[in-house]
Amino acid sequence: MGCRAIVLAGAVLAVAGCARGLKETWQTTPPHPGSEVVVAVVAAQNPDPYAAGRQAAQALKDKFLGGPKVVLISECYLGRKNKERLLRGIRSVLPREILFGGATYGSITIDGCHDRDAVALLGLAGDGVGVRAALERELGASGPWTEDASDPLARRLRAAGARLARKIPTSASDRLLVVIADAHSPKNGPLVQGIQDVLGLRFPIIGGSVSKNAGQSYVYYQGEMFSDAAVALMLSGAFNVSLAGRQAKEAKAVVATAEAATAIAHQHLKGSPTLALIFDCAGRKGKLDRPADEIVPIKRVLKRDVPLFGCYCAGEIGPADTSDASPNVLSHGVGWHIMIALLGR
């Protein structure tokens, strides 16, 4: 009985990341103005999650001299055990400290949509980009969004958003905050408001909520799994960012809004795009018989092989396409959107 309790406590500590004294903030070296930013995206599909993780991580590592500075993970394996095995596979190739991301309903790359039993990795490297990351645990976001529960939930999430943002010291070269949270729409709304209480209403924020399917809700921070948590990555450097978001709730509008959002982001980007970050709604994907139909116009608008890295989410963060979106606020936490951030120089 005593042994069982010790084993259980050890497992709980390992899950929480406490077993190795996990710090809730992390950073790379700061960016150097004028230096290059290197981007690579890979994907792997394999019923064996360890093999897929290892394969994708090796493919990503091979694309960089000296390996990536930071890696964003989007994966769609079923169940905790498979997700743990996937992370083990990735960690067998790449250092755990640089691994962030979440469980999603599928990933987007230039090759299309990767959902069941697939993982996609985005790697960033080069002296031109710096990354600071933070983790906020115990958001207190579980429970239905009902009349009696929504106000307390919103208060907790807004406070959690502010705590998350305060963990990241700001700098003049900050360009984009990427947020991945266990906060199904509409809970991502107050979370973003809390972040904006610290960063301001016009700071570019993009992101998405992890899969809310039972047993699948995890965010990844330094290669570990967390539920009821949010991760933020502040990207800084001498690059430009352009954000756009469009909403669609019916099949016929999904493809058109993907094209429109990409076109708007492209039109407002100073310089040429070097990366398209996409946070798309899983509900939009569910309206399409072929999810790749939505990716075709994105590629068409970008006109060349700009690396795409995206995921299907349970809520999106970015410019809202709703009737009540305030023009003074750049990003909102909403649902049914495709959010696109183009990074360019």
Place this chain on the structure above:
Amino acid sequence: MTGCLPAAILWLGLARCATGSEPVALRVENLTVPPSSGPLMHVLIANRGKARYEGKVDVSVPEGWRLNRTRLRVRLRPGETRRLDFAIERALDNRRNRYRVAVVAEGGGRRVERTQEVVCASAPYFQPRIDGKATEWDDAIPVSFVTRGKRTTIRTYWNHDAFCVLVEVQEEDLSTRRRKPDEKIDAVQLAIARSGTATPSRPRARAERHEFLPVASFSWLRRSRCYRLLGPGARLVTATQERDLDGLECRDVALAVRCRKDVTTYECAIPFRLMPEIKPSEGREFFFSVLVHDPDGTGLREWGEAAGLWPWQRNPLAWCRWRGDSRGQAPPFDSRTEWGLCSSRH
């Protein structure tokens, strides 16, 4: 056995000719994901008259909700039905899963109003153990209705393998075995169809739906069984025939039935591989409906009626007949009501 066919044809003819006294008919469709996640709300308006209809449609939603618009102007040809979209931009869920929505159509000097308690008919993602116990179903979204004082509650889950259904039937008695050939038995009849299909009006047409019939048994010698009454491609004339269930058993459907106090719980998992046209993914919409056969209690209970289908949407081809069913003279309501697969109610 084939005596039902002429009656079906006659009913279809009458249904087609039927016109209401009001110029238009209104119905709010079921929501297919929780309202707090901001889905579209669809309002159906049908011109029941013989002249063009021109008017406006106003929608009122529960306090605290916001739509992208609350009014739409419409023009309808005689007999035309239009589906109007209203996007929910803010809403709160409730545990009862009942949302009061009022729709008013004004045109040609006439005002038509319909108030409905709209439900969210959606299956969250979960893999329940099929044991007849409702303990794992708290995170499912309950859809309840009352027929002659007795409650029926439908809950659904989905996972990548199966569409899972739990139906709780409040009833006095449970008849599980026929002792005489014409004796009726308790059962739950389920219909599932791809979105965008419609129940044909010709018996020679091909079916585009699946029908399953879980039937309870508490005998040591005979376990509870699920029968497959219909699949896509079959001639709809089959639906009019009072078939014996022998030979229709479908062992691919996992089924467990329990009876506690006055509630019988039917729990089943229908593999998606039996329904390849319905892709299991978040946000997917399809049609689903339930009939409850309670021969020694309420008789037939129809979710289609509770979901607000129009009276002329009764269709003898919408549900299969079988020997021992509780159908009366009037055909049941259509077997297509809106349903969806969502991620979670959390």
